[in-house]
Amino acid sequence: MDLLPFNSYEEYIDNFITIKDVRYLRGLKIQRKLIKNACGKSCVGNLLSRKEFVSRRETALAMLQPPGLSASQLxxxxxxxxxxxxxxxxxxxxxxxxxxxxxxxxxxxxxxxxxxxxxxxxxxxxxxxxxxxxxxxxxxxxxxxxxxxxxxxxxxxxxxxxxxxxxxxxxxxxxxxxxxxxxxxxxxxxxxxxxxxxxxxxxxxxxxxxxxxxxxxxxxxxxxxxxxxxxxxxxx
Known part of the structure; x- marks a missing residue:
C-alpha cells in the first residue's frame, strides 16, 4: 500500500474504515479500535504499527528525491x-x-x-x-x-x-x-x-x-x- 497519501497514522487507520463501519459505529475512536483489533493479523496483510508506519513513510518520502533534485525543486x-x-x-x-x-x-x-x-x-x-x-x-x-x-x-x-x-x-x-x-x-x-x-x-x-x-x-x-x-x- 502506498503510504504517501496519509499524513498521520490515524489517517492510515481510517483508510480501512468502511461505509458500513461508519453507519453502525458512530464514534471514530471505536471504529479505529475495531480496525486495529480486527486487522492486526488478518486484514489486508498485517496492519502496520505506528512505528512501522512512520519508518516506511519516511523511506517512501526519501524516494521522491532522486539525486540532483532538491526537496524544494518543482x-x-x-x-x-x-x-x-x-x-x-x-x-x-x-x-x-x-x-x-x-x-x-x-x-x-x-x-x-x-x-x-x-x-x-x-x-x-x-x-x-x-x-x-x-x-x-x-x-x-x-x-x-x-x-x-x-x-x-x-x-x-x-x-x-x-x-x-x-x-x-x-x-x-x-x-x-x-x-x-x-x-x-x-x-x-x-x-x-x-x-x-x-x-x-x-x-x-x-x-x-x-x-x-x-x-x-x-x-x-x-x-x-x-x-x-x-x-x-x-x-x-
Whole structure:
C-alpha cells in the first residue's frame, strides 16, 4: 500500500474504515479500535504499527528525491512559456504535493494517427510518479512538458481513457481517486482520503458537483482543458 497519501497514522487507520463501519459505529475512536483489533493479523496483510508506519513513510518520502533534485525543486520551475494550461498546472503543483488538494484534469488530444483521445488525469499521482520515474513504468516527463519538449497526452492507464475512434473506455483507480458508477452519473470520482464523491458530468448540478471547483483554461497546444480542484477534508 502506498503510504504517501496519509499524513498521520490515524489517517492510515481510517483508510480501512468502511461505509458500513461508519453507519453502525458512530464514534471514530471505536471504529479505529475495531480496525486495529480486527486487522492486526488478518486484514489486508498485517496492519502496520505506528512505528512501522512512520519508518516506511519516511523511506517512501526519501524516494521522491532522486539525486540532483532538491526537496524544494518543482517541475513547474522549468516552465518557459505563457501557455495558460501549463501555468495553471504549475500553480497547483506544490499544494498538490502537500496533499492539501487533489486535482483532476480532463484533456482531449489527437493521437499520432490524428484521432481524438481523452482522459481524466490525477495530477498529484502523475507528479509523484515522475519523481520516481526510474522505477515507475508509466511516469509522465513533466520537466520535458514544462520545457516544451514533450506534450502531455491521454494514456490508457489514466483515471478514465476514451478512444473516440474505437468508442472504447478504460477506467482505472488511482492512489487518490476511486472510480464509482452510480445511477444516472456516467462517472463519479471518490477521493480515497475523505471519501467525498466528485461528479465530472458536464452541466450536472447535483450535490456531488459541489465537492470540486470546476474551471476551464484554453491553450494553443492543449485546447480546452477542464480542471476539477477538490479541497481535501480530513476525517474527524
Amino acid at each position: 517541475f513547474g520551475d522549468y516552465l518557459n512559456s505563457n501557455d495558460q494550461v501549463l501555468k495553471q498546472i504549475a500553480r497547483r503543483e506544490k499544494i498538490l504535493m502537500q496533499k492539501r488538494m487533489s486535482t483532476v484534469i480532463f484533456l482531449i488530444m489527437r493521437s499520432s494517427r490524428g484521432l481524438e483521445i481523452s482522459s481524466f488525469i490525477d495530477l498529484e499521482q502523475s507528479f509523484r510518479e515522475a519523481h520516481v520515474h526510474s522505477s515507475h513504468p508509466n511516469y509522465i516527463d513533466w520537466r520535458g512538458i514544462f520545457e516544451g519538449k514533450v506534450k502531455l497526452m491521454p494514456r490508457n492507464h489514466d483515471l478514465s481513457h476514451f478512444d473516440w475512434h474505437k468508442n472504447s473506455t478504460v477506467f482505472n483507480n488511482s492512489d487518490n481517486f476511486l472510480i464509482v458508477t452510480e445511477g444516472a452519473h456516467s462517472l463519479l470520482l471518490m477521493h480515497s482520503g475523505d471519501h467525498k464523491k466528485i461528479c465530472v458530468n458536464a452541466g450536472c448540478d447535483c450535490n456531488y458537483s459541489r465537492n470540486a471547483t470546476r474551471s476551464m483554461y484554453v491553450s494553443n497546444i492543449y485546447g480546452n482543458v477542464i480542471f476539477f480542484d477538490h479541497i481535501i477534508r480530513r476525517m474527524n
